[in-house]
Amino acid sequence: MSPLDLLEEKAFALAGKLRDRRLKRDAYNIVEDLKRLNTAEKNRLMEKQMEEDKKRKEEKKKQQEEEKKKKEEEEKKKKEEERKKKLPTKAITDIPGYKVAPMFGLKRMEGLRDPFWVLSPHERKPIPEYLKQILSDYNLAVGRSFGNEALIRTRLDAIFLTTLAAKKRLEFNQPSHRSSTSSQGSYKSVHIQFEKTFKLEWVYDKAECLLQGRTDYSFWHKDANLAETNTIIVEAKAVGKMDWHQALAYMSMIHHARRRAGRPDVTVYGIATDSFDWTFIKIDQNSVFSSVKLDWAEGQHMECYSLLHKLIDRAAVLSPVSTLSDRLAGVCFTNPME
Template identity: 40%
Template structure:
């Protein structure tokens, strides 16, 4: 491919010179200049060195906050935490589904497939409830919803196994960080979506602490992309093994806060927190620039050195 681009550039340069000397039509000259510019750009890209690729799972887990310049804050209130009088009850059909799961899998070792089935049931049931409430004038969501916010709520969807990339400086080396986040939340119009939530499923309970830090890495990638695209830069995160739930909020100043719940003792709080993430995302406006497709992954490339 490199040899083809080199030969194309050389041949077209000769042709462009002849066109400029023999053609007086301004439209043809303008089109020739545009094509020459495209070929030159491809040639420049060809000569750029390829960056070393680093998977999110290869990053030193304990250093992820340092690598992405994140700082945990303990004193701030967790704004997503609902007061007792506004908590969302766990839907009866969700309780029945989870009860059946527990009955059917009793005695089975808790593995990735079992964990994911429980997470799917909780997340999708709660998202469906938010969408129902957005069109119900008697609900807290529907009573305050405008036509545009209802449209955004309807556009909410979870994307599974989403590919993310980011050029970032690690230990003074510009590398391409890439990974696949288990779940991400998207909103906006068709083929013009934005994301503000990453979710990591712990493969087993022993890996949950690692999952929390890897979730922060994906949140930082989303925030960096949203910063460049002039989108809202508050990013939510969830790391869970379906029993223990860690909720995170990454703020625009790169500080983050964290709150933990256990499903057995705090199922209403967990559902309420998920519901609130979905509800608040439904109030955001869809992206205007820097769009990314929720169907194919996004690539946040650095136009300058990442900020410190």
């Protein structure tokens, strides 16, 4: 029995004991009011209970649907992984250079040079003295044996690491500083990674396959294992073995994966270099690519260094990309050290 039931019972008993007719009538009116109040309260509690029961049922149903969906997704993922395991693997290095652009649906920019490669006065960066000294010491120590790819990478390590470090140092020392091309980006979130292996399901020569390759360097932000975070791909080559098509192929994989995931900006940048000859490449929003070739040793070292700065600026601009999905469709990154 609820408190209102007890109160109603006591009020009714008390009303029956009253001898004054008017008081008795008023007391019975109070009893009727208590009855109505009691009934309303019971109805309210009943409705509340019904709402809670309904909510619990809906939550249980939602939970069951989510569990079912999760199970279906896991089964689908498992089947997809099994299917991919059966696909033949095609190494990027085995694809002839002339096939790269057509297979990825790329078009070369025709006519005038892409204005992106034209450096404005504020974009021209002098090479710092400490980097000049490092490269001079490198040449002195290595001498004539610099031609192989392993030694080339030590030279590129110096160029890339000191350039990115200079960008970060400037921003860390001046919190309010931002590049004129990076009103929203930050160099603090841009990093460099070495030798990243990745795969992409694609159609090559009219047959499904799993493209596979390993980039020498990649500039990324936020999380190295998320494909959308990779904005600059670099291929290092031994002296005399320059071929920028391999870099273009890796760039295309990232470009198409970003597009599949609905990224607002699918532009990708790349570099193919032996540390002396530099080919800078860009794939734009419309899958049109352009490139520019420069020679570090023939007086164009400042242009090479400045364009590297410009590409890192672009990577910083892309750093706050909002994630429409955590992982880009079809791209699998692995670390060779794992």
